[in-house]
Amino acid sequence: MVVNGNADMNRILDSKADSCSYIREHELCPVPHMELITDAGDFERAYRIIKEQYGPSHHVCVKADRDEGGITYRRLYDEGAPKTFSGDIYFRSFAEDLKSREKFSPMVVMPYLDEPETSIDCMRTPGGLIAVPRRKIDTRITELRFDADLIETARKISEAVNIEYPYNIQLRPLDGRNVFMEINTRMAGGCYKAGLIGCNFPQLAVSYAFGDIIDTEKIISGFKNVMVGEVAAAVIV
Known part of the structure; x- marks a missing residue:
């Protein structure tokens, strides 16, 4: 099992109020009033x-x-x-x-924030931050979009919270700007979608745990804006 070992930070991020206060106090991202x-x-x-x-x-x-x-x-x-x-x-x-x-x-x-959530799957590596922003367009379509502002927000938060292993930042639009919602100190359920552009977060976590060399630059060089669709089909069993 790979988990973040920063217990003090985990306690802060486990609380919605404490995590929003931390983000606000360190001026990492706009935060809604709570x-x-x-x-x-x-x-x-x-x-x-x-x-x-x-x-x-x-x-x-x-x-x-x-x-x-x-x-x-x-x-x-x-x-x-x-x-x-x-x-x-x-x-x-x-x-x-x-x-x-x-x-x-x-x-x-x-x-209540009713616009689509942006979820940024992240992992710190010796070669730099890997960050993959994704946003649900509808129940079956997700957009992976490498917007410069989203990447910069992920970078600032990553440097401040210093989480080991993959984690997930959640943002939502409010009054024309993205505001912080929460951080999940674990891989999000949808992180597998980054695998379609060469970023396998579960495998990266295992590689990091074993001390393998992670070619961060090569992974990031394959990032591009794409739409990911999910298709359900009947099968004979």
Whole structure:
């Protein structure tokens, strides 16, 4: 197994609030306003703050501060921003649910970002940073796009957090610019798509663990903007 050995940094990045504070304090990337809540009163105050900052029509979302795969994620609505999809939860109902609990794990309240996520698969090597930005166009099409601003953001974050082995940076557009969402200190599920342009992250992790020489320059020289499609087909078994 290959894992990052920087325990202190892992603890920071495991918390959405702490990781966003770290990114903001070190001026690595714009960060959306986020409120950490620990009781029902905090929630209603945080909800009002987000609405005031981003406008009454902007949706608000809530999720556990320490979460994996968005399991606890909920999008909220109120009378000023009515329900638009089945996963929405009425703000007042969510507040009443929190009041009914004796206690709950810390949560973050922040603006809902509805534009497509950019996920940057990264790995530091002795020869430099390998960074592959990808963005889902739809459920079956992903764009690998080596935008200079995305690569520079990945570089700045990589130098600051100093993670060993492959990891993943998540960004989303907000008000015309990409903002930081979180870092997964592991390979993302979609990193295999970089293999189509000569970057096999699982193999690179194994090579790094065994001390093999990684030709970073050669790998990066093969990078190009491409669209990756996934096709499902019936087979006889």
